[in-house]
Amino acid sequence: MSDASGKSGELASATSKSGELASATSKSGELASATSRTASRLRHQTDEGAQKLARSEQELVITGAPWPDDQLGDTMLINMGPQHPSTHGVLRIMMELDSEEVVRAKAVIGYLHTGMEKTAEELTYVQGATNVTRMDYASPLSNELVFCMAAEQLLGIEVPERAQWIRMMLVEVNRISSHLLFQATNGMDIGAVSMMLYGWREREETLRLLEKITGLRMNHNYVRVGGVAADLPDGWQDDVLETLDKVEHGVREYDELLTENPIWQSRLVGIGPITTQECLDLSITGPILRSTGFAWDLRKAQPYLKYDDVDFDVVYTTNGDVYDRWRIRMEEIFESAKIVRQCVERMPKGDWRALDAKVTPPPRARIDESMEALIHHFKLFTEGFKVPAGETYAAVESPRGEIGCYLVSDGSSKPLRMHIRGPSFYNLQSMGPMVRNALVADAVAIVSSVDPIMGEVDR
């Protein structure tokens, strides 16, 4: 053991002498050749921009990390990811370690970049929702909703009551399913593997419900500009309530299993702390911000849809650690269930899409009897509709935080620019302050508690 640590110490000192892995040609005898071989390969494959942690004064201000000048001789730079079971997809975390303690960390992203914002410029507004729904694939309806809200603001159309209630209900069901996914993966990361099975079990129920209503388990493309794609199916009330019962029963089980569990608590309490000020500075939103004692939720603060008509609470805690973030997401499932139950009770009758012939296709029955309706339908789905020139920013509270859509139209049927402000993208900036002085094993728990969805980070 002591032998091994001595070696790694030598390796580390050689590594950090010139600050980058590439020049790790150490003088330490037997290890030297192996090290330099690895090092030269590394230099070839990676690149300085990503490899090198910026060491300017500025970054110290930003991450708030004390610069470990005196410890430089003992630190080692390691990469966690992009292929690592605990990093939720292709996230790479570069960590500077002092034995087992993380001195600094930096998230390196872009491995899932598919140019969806560029793609959006080639798609009409009708097709746009299909594109954005694939970004945050754990809560696709939030993405569709924010895109459609931005387009509706530019068009200046009013969405009928029923469509708004349907949207709100499904977004909340989606929030439940996203948080259940978090429960599953978080349990897995932390070592409570049975949580993986339980979480997926309950999430499956919500996905089944979403499939019944929207037609697809994921990437629903159900929220459309002007309303929703279809009305709720017959007997939806019973399905929704049944699903909620199952989910709530399951989540109560998690609560019993974990909340007071001493192993769970000793693993999570006090790990990865972050303060409100750090969150605000680093543009961090959602459960991470709320875990620091700052009860900010766009559903309450800047209500959209019908959130000011329903009764629910913003869940927040004050410690800002991994345990609190987990706790908030669990409690939010109950709050969302509360909203969904109110939706079931109060769902108004009426149109489920705006009756604006410019935006919404004619009813199916009309197409059979009217040539004009057929042409209209065809034109709408090939050319799309034109949106007045202008720019707008719409924001909603997704399960991960504020998701925003900045939409610029040049008056044609395709957006000039469509930008999604992904909450995970910004939340990953919290890696700096959170991982500082944590153990490597805790770093896994911390990454998990950020709940990043890489599809949205890289877009």
Next chain:
Amino acid sequence: MSDEVREQPHDETMTADAGSATIADEVAAALCERFGAASRVSCGQTVVYAPRERAAEIASYLRDHEQFTMCVDVTAVDHLGNPARVLPERVGAERFEVVANYLSHVRNRRIRVIHQVPESEPNLPSITPVYAGANFAEREVFDLFGISFDGHPDLTRILMPDDWDGHPLRKDFGPARVPVTFKGDPSPR
């Protein structure tokens, strides 16, 4: 979070888009006075057009004097060949726009600051020293638009590979014109 701050002029939504140099609210008025900016209301949202040289100063002012606690988002728009551009009077149109969205939790309001950035000198002061959260976002704009931010601590590509040629979200970067290459490949495919 007082209630009166939520009263934004929603009824002016469509009419306010005509590019008139209306003063949107008192924050916009203060920015117009101090920084020579122009403002308007777009879809009920306050938008301020400000000179790019003063981006960082504006950010500091918003944070220190107007209680804007968070820079929600920084992005950019390439207006190459956009015929239907809407700008207030006195704002000279340039090819790029860098758009920063600020949010005040205390006053529960948002403001959007837009800087015109010319193609010939695509750079402006970074707001990362003021709002650290703009770090990733400015790197993204640098990566995808080729606009650089002076004073940014770590201005490197963030989404594209480091050896990528060009800036994909520029309008003259056609999606089909990029040859498929892999890092370390001796010859192009």
